[in-house]
Amino acid sequence: MQDIVARLTAELGEAVTVDPERLTAVRTDKSGWLSPGAPLAVVEATSAWQVQATLRIANELGVGVVPRGAGTGLAAGATGGDGVVVLCLDRMDRILEIDPADGIAVVEPGVINADLDAALEPYGLWYAPDPASKAISTIGGNIATNAGGLLCAKYGVTREAVLALKVVLADGRLISVGHRTVKGVTGYDLTALFVGSEGTLGVVVEATVRVLPRPVGDVVTIGAFFPAVRQAAQAASAIVGAQLRPAVMELLDGQSLDAVRAYLGAAVIRDAMGPAAGDGFLLVQFDQSPAPETVLRAVELIEADGGQTRVSTDAATGEQLLAIRRAMHPALEASGEVLIEDLSVPRSRLADAFDAIAEVSARHGVRIPTAAHAGDGNLHPNFVLENGMEQKIWDAADDLFRAALDLGGTLTGEHGVGVLKRHHLVDELGADVYRLQQQLKAVFDPQGILNPGKVFTTS
Numbered sequence: 438m439q440d441i442v443a444r445l446t447a448e449l450g451e452a453v454t455v456d457p458e459r460l461t462a463v464r465t466d467k468s469g470w471l472s473p474g475a476p477l478a479v480v481e482a483t484s485a486w487q488v489q490a491t492l493r494i495a496n497e498l499g500v501g502v503v504p505r506g507a508g509t510g511l512a513a514g515a516t517g518g519d520g521v522v523v524l525c526l527d528r529m530d531r532i533l534e535i536d537p538a539d540g541i542a543v544v545e546p547g548v549i550n551a552d553l554d555a556a557l558e559p560y561g562l563w564y565a566p567d568p569a570s571k572a573i574s575t576i577g578g579n580i581a582t583n584a585g586g587l588l589c590a591k592y593g594v595t596r597e598a599v600l601a602l603k604v605v606l607a608d609g610r611l612i613s614v615g616h617r618t619v620k621g622v623t624g625y626d627l628t629a630l631f632v633g634s635e636g637t638l639g640v641v642v643e644a645t646v647r648v649l650p651r652p653v654g655d656v657v658t659i660g661a662f663f664p665a666v667r668q669a670a671q672a673a674s675a676i677v678g679a680q681l682r683p684a685v686m687e688l689l690d691g692q693s694l695d696a697v698r699a700y701l702g703a704a705v706i707r708d709a710m711g712p713a714a715g716d717g718f719l720l721v722q723f724d725q726s727p728a729p730e731t732v733l734r735a736v737e738l739i740e741a742d743g744g745q746t747r748v749s750t751d752a753a754t755g756e757q758l759l760a761i762r763r764a765m766h767p768a769l770e771a772s773g774e775v776l777i778e779d780l781s782v783p784r785s786r787l788a789d790a791f792d793a794i795a796e797v798s799a800r801h802g803v804r805i806p807t808a809a810h811a812g813d814g815n816l817h818p819n820f821v822l823e824n825g826m827e828q829k830i831w832d833a834a835d836d837l838f839r840a841a842l843d844l845g846g847t848l849t850g851e852h853g854v855g856v857l858k859r860h861h862l863v864d865e866l867g868a869d870v871y872r873l874q875q876q877l878k879a880v881f882d883p884q885g886i887l888n889p890g891k892v893f894t895t896s
């Protein structure tokens with residue numbers, strides 16, 4: 438194993454570090470999972486040839502390589518432990534091209550999502566995928582996890598924005614997949630396959646992404662309190678069913694609201710929402726100067742489910758209402774340790790999903806404050822860890838994943854499988870598809886050196 442450090446250092450010099458502090462830092466990500474042991478080395482890549490050299494050497498020696506962006510992942514996908522090399526891409530952070538004529542940008546993988554968006558602004562362009570971590574996560578990490586965000590119900594998840602990729606394969610070969618053109622159907626769609634592959638098929642070293650005209654016009658934001666979260670969820674499903682297409686539709690349950698109230702102070706919520714209160718909060722935002730009848734219809738649907746609404750047509754109040762939703766994770770973090778989970782259900786089953794969460798919470802005696810990207814049926818149940826990762830948390834999470842599948846949903850809407858959900862993968866995919874996916878992995882990475890132990894229980 439010393440061999441690999443010597444070989445990497447001989448080729449890559451100062452890009453290789455064995456500094457114990459750095460080795461410890463990359464054992465974890467924002468999921469809180471800590472890999473057993475420390476990696477052999479960290480490569481801080483600044484160019485594609487360094488990525489190629491790292492993989493060529495690791496492949497020759499049969500050593501695992503964990504690609505890593507900013508380490509904000511919530512599934513432990515970028516964590517490196519015993520016997521592997523962690524390959525950090527965050528220093529490959531150049532925006533290589535912005536081309537308004539073709540509506541594309543070409544970036545290295547370490548570009549921070551919000552930095553790309555800021556660079557596009559002077560051109561009147563916009564990068565739509567907007568994970569709540571956009572200020573701290575990389576485009577490479579977003580691609581590898583197929584990240585979603587608040588706006589993705591209307592504007593699509595990361596996959597919709599990726600046109601072409603340069604990828605380094607496990608043996609160090611550099612390939613290009615996809616098209617600079619809007620259309621392109623030559624061969625299998627390997628670009629789509631790499632998106633969401635969590636660093637298990639190749640390392641993204643360049644991405645050509647679709648950029649859009651920045652939305653213009655006014656936003657209209659509706660905040661609504663409901664007596665119970667089920668009613669808020671029903672209203673969200675009704676808005677989807679009525680084809681109203683809000684840009685943002687977010688939902689908080691009563692426990693999340695309590696945490697936000699404690700964190701921001703009751704006055705902040707009162708300023709945004711007036712005296713109304715409740716056990717479920719729905720936030721609906723229409724952009725691009727919506728037709729008045731669209732907004733009226735949404736209000737009608739919300740009120741039909743018992744919601745008390747506040748409609749704001751100015752951007753500042755809209756921001757105040759959004760701040761309630763944005764405060765959810767900081768509020769929970771401040772209140773103690775939580776496991777942030779992620780599952781999705783068909784949008785018509787949102788209320789049933791909240792029922793299932795309440796049932797699992799009561800059965801296992803675990804508090805599960807939950808937020809949802811209600812526009813796309815993606816829920817984030819947050820397991821409160823009063824005594825660390827006790828068995829009852831795992832049991833409750835197992836039951837919840839099963840409930841999501843029973844509702845026709847999926848184990849993960851946007852955070853990925855990583856380490857934390859690999860034991861459940863076969864439950865959703867079934868034995869045949871699981872095997873097919875393992876075979877696909879073997880085509881790209883015959884020795885199983887890319888992100889070993891992630892996504893699949895064996896690699």
Ligand SMILES: Cc1cc2nc3c(=O)[nH]c(=O)nc-3n(C[C@H](O)[C@H](O)[C@H](O)COP(=O)(O)OP(=O)(O)OC[C@H]3O[C@@H](n4cnc5c(N)ncnc54)[C@H](O)[C@@H]3O)c2cc1C
Binds near residue numbers: 587639852
């Ligand atoms: C406060 C907070 C809010 C969040 N909100 C959202 C949200 O709204 N939506 C959402 O989807 N996620 C969200 N996340 C999760 C996380 O930010 C995303 O998964 C993000 O896409 C990870 O990017 P990263 O650069 O941190 O990648 P990392 O965490 O470093 O890596 C994530 C995965 O991608 C792989 N990877 C990274 N770079 C590459 C590359 N260049 N080539 C191949 N594989 C690579 C890694 O091996 C790993 O499997 C949030 C996280 C936090 C902490």
